Amino acid sequence: MKKMMTIVLIFLFAAKAAFAQAPGYTVLPTARVGSADPQFALSILSDYFEKAERGDRTAGIVLTSLGAVFTAAGLASTTYAFAAPATNFSDPEGQMLMRGLSIGGLGAGVLLGGIGLGILSKPDDQYKREYYYLYAETDPVVQEAMAFGVMKELADEARRSRITGGIINISTPIAAAGGYAIAAAINNSWVDFGDRIVGSVGWTLPSLVSGIIMLISGKSEEERMLDSYRSMSASYSSIGSGRD
Numbered sequence: 001m002k003k004m005m006t007i008v009l010i011f012l013f014a015a016k017a018a019f020a021q022a023p024g025y026t027v028l029p030t031a032r033v034g035s036a037d038p039q040f041a042l043s044i045l046s047d048y049f050e051k052a053e054r055g056d057r058t059a060g061i062v063l064t065s066l067g068a069v070f071t072a073a074g075l076a077s078t079t080y081a082f083a084a085p086a087t088n089f090s091d092p093e094g095q096m097l098m099r100g101l102s103i104g105g106l107g108a109g110v111l112l113g114g115i116g117l118g119i120l121s122k123p124d125d126q127y128k129r130e131y132y133y134l135y136a137e138t139d140p141v142v143q144e145a146m147a148f149g150v151m152k153e154l155a156d157e158a159r160r161s162r163i164t165g166g167i168i169n170i171s172t173p174i175a176a177a178g179g180y181a182i183a184a185a186i187n188n189s190w191v192d193f194g195d196r197i198v199g200s201v202g203w204t205l206p207s208l209v210s211g212i213i214m215l216i217s218g219k220s221e222e223e224r225m226l227d228s229y230r231s232m233s234a235s236y237s238s239i240g241s242g243r244d
Contacts, residue, residue: 044151
């Protein structure tokens with residue numbers, strides 16, 4: 001009897017110790033759900049890609065339409081220029097000129113249409129294929145950092161192109177004026193130099209103004225995209241620090 005009581009007591013103490021060690025609830029992880037920063041870079045970059053694709057499709061439709069018009073007009077003009085008798089033209093030179101212009105218009109139409117069709121043939125969401133590594137990333141923090149890197153690279157490349165284009169636009173009228181000056185110095189004739197400069201203002205002045213604007217204040221879309229991200233990120237950081 002004593003042995004049986006002893007066994008029962010041992011069993012009761014063991015069961016009590018086991019239940020005391022086991023918690024009555026599931027321990028949740030300490031990380032907060034939704035504690036990651038919003039993915040500003042990924043959102044802005046995706047909007048930029050989608051806008052660029054819509055612009056490409058619009059350009060493709062316009063180029064294809066223009067190509068069809070030029071091709072039809074060039075084909076009709078070429079057919080007439082080669083089929084019509086020579087008596088329909090004032091002189092042989094006029095007939096040859098019309099043939100040349102007709103063939104040129106036909107070629108331009110085919111080229112424009114081909115470029116437009118090439119643009120339209122691109123699959124949708126091409127940017128997701130080009131930047132597959134970005135959209136395949138599952139870690140939101142790493143994905144946001146990668147999106148910012150892509151955005152920064154695009155902005156830097158656009159900035160370099162903008163500066164290069166601005167320098168070229170500014171250099172073009174200067175080079176033209178220099179060419180006129182060299183020609184006048186070689187021929188020792190400065191009489192027509194001023195007239196040539198004034199005559200070239202129609203195409204040199206817009207180039208000069210465009211170059212100055214590009215260098216001073218004409219930011220590209222990619223640069224404005226990066227500025228927008230930095231503004232949103234700074235605003236979010238200031239709100240977060242205020243809450244703390």
